[in-house]
Amino acid sequence: MEQHSRDFLQAAGAAIADSERARTREALGLLMPNQREQAIKDFGGNKEFDALRSEVKAIRQHALAHLGHYLESFSSAARENGSSVHFARNGDELNGIVLDICTRHEAQRIAKGKSMITEETGLNAALESAGFAVRETDLGEYIIQESGDTPSHIVAPALHKSPAEIRELFLERHDLGERDLADAPEMVAEARQVLREEFLAADVGIIGSNALIAENGYSMLVTNEGNGDLCANLPPVLIVCTSVDRVLPRAEDAMAMLRLLVRSTTGQAVSCYTSFYAGPRRPGDVDGPLETHFVLLDNHRSEILASDYAEMLQCIRCGACLNHCPVYMNAGGHAYGWVYPGPMGSVLTPLLTSLEESADLPDACTACGRCEEVCPASIPLPDLLRDLRRDKFTQGVTAKRWRFGIQIHAWLALHPRLYQRITSL
Structure with missing residues (x-):
């Protein structure tokens, strides 16, 4: 399957503008979590x-x-x-x-x-x-x-x-x-x-x-x-x-x-x-x-098994993280640009292809933690996404202006009085 993960932001914008399909995803976001919750109740x-x-x-x-x-x-x-x-x-x-x-x-x-x-x-x-x-x-x-x-x-x-x-x-x-x-x-x-x-x-x-x-x-x-x-x-x-x-x-x-x-x-x-x-x-x-x-x-x-991302291989491909993810519900699966969408795809795609080809995916996360909460394999997806963001920075994948901005912010955070003066302007 040809990869188009580079176009995530544009594709997500187009998906949000498509009101009919957005309503379908909204319905899924209500139905599937309710069905899962009922199944867990019935399980005990x-x-x-x-x-x-x-x-x-x-x-x-x-x-x-x-x-x-x-x-x-x-x-x-x-x-x-x-x-x-x-x-x-x-x-x-x-x-x-x-x-x-x-x-x-x-x-x-x-x-x-x-x-x-x-x-x-x-x-x-x-x-x-x-x-x-x-x-x-x-x-x-x-x-x-x-x-x-x-x-x-x-x-x-x-x-x-x-x-x-x-x-x-x-x-x-x-x-x-x-x-x-x-x-x-x-x-x-x-x-x-x-x-x-x-x-x-x-x-x-x-x-x-x-x-x-x-x-x-x-x-x-x-x-x-x-x-x-x-x-x-x-x-x-x-x-x-x-x-x-x-x-x-x-x-x-x-x-x-x-x-x-x-x-x-x-x-x-x-x-x-x-x-x-x-x-x-x-x-x-x-x-x-x-x-x-x-x-x-x-x-x-x-390679993934020998890396810090080995937990991702525990995924059983259930789709629960997609069904509970606010980003997936708004952006739709096609926006992710490859085989695996949603939180699991935002981790897997960079690991199976490259960070360069899928640089926006680790940022496609609100850090709400719902994906980890419902993941049957208990994979810490938000942590893995944050780790990928760190890798983007250290490998120079993030645009220079953003890396510079993050460095300035980190420096200011170590100088709280100066930070307070600047942010109060």
Whole structure:
């Protein structure tokens, strides 16, 4: 996905001026926090939820502290299950591995589930440039693909699209004759009808992963639509694209994370579909892929793990920080200019790309602390954003006039009488 983080201020200004989409974000900012709060009450209250947060945080910290060991364990178990495991140092390597697999199988059509990692590497564009027909099958991602747009939220990629816009898009793109498409159920039914053929005709299925289980080589995927299962089980070849930091020691650790994830994301007690993929079809199985590949992306994550920002790798991609962030609610996801918006994106994007390319993002924060308060992984996002601001200053990324101004202010702060005289003028 092409990065436009340099344009954050201009894009945020344009988003604020778009009153219709601003109302949609305002509604989200009321609905999603209320759903999360109710889910926590139903779970047993904040005390029970915070105890689970502490448990999952400890699990994630342990897994990351022993990442090499658990990646080796996962790879060994997955290969024993009959899967192939590939490691990609960067986006180009991941795209090349997937292209090679698709080419070797003489694939033509690819059915794809939702995957932030493939957004990060620009996989769709690479596959299409090579002549493959790629179809996104998550409803939100399908809408985005059909409209030539990019996601605005990590969980609800088409959040910025109104029902009227989606209706017009479907009427234009689907050659199905005269029809009303009067409401959301009709539009969903039409998308299901169109996508059914994509699942049946696909030569390769590509999905993401919420967790890799080291003890058994399985992959866990959490969805509410079931398209992930269809991408995984109907095509003869399955490719799971995810990042190295998704590995967890045991299946029970993944289930603990799941209880946090769904309540933080949508306020559900459990997602509609939680699937574990164990590898290719075995003798006696009636369905499933004939071949399974795991492609695990690093892309600077090893560097982040060795840095002062290692806690950011504990993120479970729930989107809670976006749903509670006043800056995201006003600026919208597209303003952040890359794959990951909101507070988590304001930290991740500079770490995965560069501070120079995303210099405004660490400042896209009111320091209200809501993101840290609701983060199921208890990541100190405001602290990390302040640290990135410090890095901007020390690395000379901040404009000279601002660095000079900060230096003057710091000097004056050490001379309170002079500071008081100047500021009282």
